[in-house]
Each structure stands twice: as C-alpha cells, then as structure tokens.
Amino acid sequence: MATPFNRKPVNLLCSDDLDSQNFQTAQEAIEELATLADVKLEIRKAPSETAKILLDAGRKAGRKGQLNAHQMLRQLAEKLVAEQTTIPRYDVLLTEADLYAPGLNFLFGVGQPLIGFVFSFHRFKQLPTKKWAQETAKTVIMHEMGHVFNLPIRAELTEENLGTHCLNKCLMRQGLSLNAMQKIAKDRVKGYVLCQLCQEDLIRHFWKKS
DSSP: OEEEOOOOOEEEEEOTTOOHHHHHHHHHHHHHHHHTTTOOOOEEEOOHHHHHHHHHHHHHTSBTTBEEHHHHHHHHHHHHHHHTTTSOOEEEEEESSOEEETTEEEESEEEETTTEEEEEOGGGGGSSSHHHHHHHHHHHHHHHHHHHTTOSOSSTTEEESSSEEEOSSSTTSOOOSHHHHHHHHHHHHTTOOSOHHHHHHHHHHHEEEO
C-alpha cells in the first residue's frame, strides 16, 4: 500500500522576455515527467517580481553576456526554504539569458533536490530546427526536474559527474554539450524516457509505502 507524498505545486518564475512557446515547453516537460509516476502536479506561473530579483542577482554576480546560475539558485533555495512551511512548492526559474557557473563556460541549467532549478533556453537556439530546439530544451527541463525529484537516488548504475547521473539509456544520463543533449532528446522521442530504475526512483519520490 502506498500513500501520496511530495505533491507540491511547481512555480514557474519567468523572465519578462520569455517566449510563450518556451513557457509551454517547460510546462509540458514537467507534466510529462510527473505523469510517469501517475501524478498530476499543479503548475502555475508565479508573479514576475521574484524572477526579476533572482535575475538581477545573477547579472550582478555574472560576467559579460552571462548570468551566474549558482548565485540565482542559491537565492532561490534560500527564499524557498524560508517559506516552505507556509508556501510549500518547487520553484523553477526560466530565462532566455545565457548561464554559467565558476569553472564552467556555460550551463543549460542547475538544480537542487527537493527545491527547484534555474534553466536557460539560450543555447538551444543554435540547433538547426525549431522542432529539435524545443525537444532538446524539453528533455533538459525533464532532466533537471528529475534531479529536483531526487533522480537518480540509488547507487546502482550511476556515475558522479557534476551530480549523480544514470548510466542507462535514459534522460537522466549526463550530457555536457548541445550535441550530447540532442542525442538524449532523440532517444526520448523514440521512447527512451526513463529507464526502469529511474522510473522506480521517481515513483518512490511521490508514493510513500505505508
């Protein structure tokens, strides 16, 4: 017997210039991932004031043409933890601006388990078609949301490479370049979404055994 667990709404914090199609892509990605655990989460667009504060922090701690993703995630997490007892939720910051972190040239996104993540659509514009720009962005959003949902939480068939990642043919495997993430996206479209082990991890996140 299992009881529902971790059923918190997902707040989408959007930059003012976020493309409406990109917002829809993010919403669909999170819905699709939750569906794999037979879960329906409330996904809502949050007021823009918080997004502006986080983006300003990333800009101030950033460098020319790039926002500091770690600074934005740090402030996102601090705010969420402080409010978690009164406003339980997962937070996702979406932007069109390019991201980086110290020691890395760029980031697609970065997250923290049980908290949320920061994500940029910027790099996907380099892909040759709009279809694959959207499908690859969707795959990375599902990947980052997977980390928020504690995937993969097991030790079996995983590696430590900028976080814990799956070694199976699964969207939770690591992809450090645009080409690598597009390959994972093509696998997802063919039906290789989550491997059995990651799907079991996802179900454990949302369903607590009585």
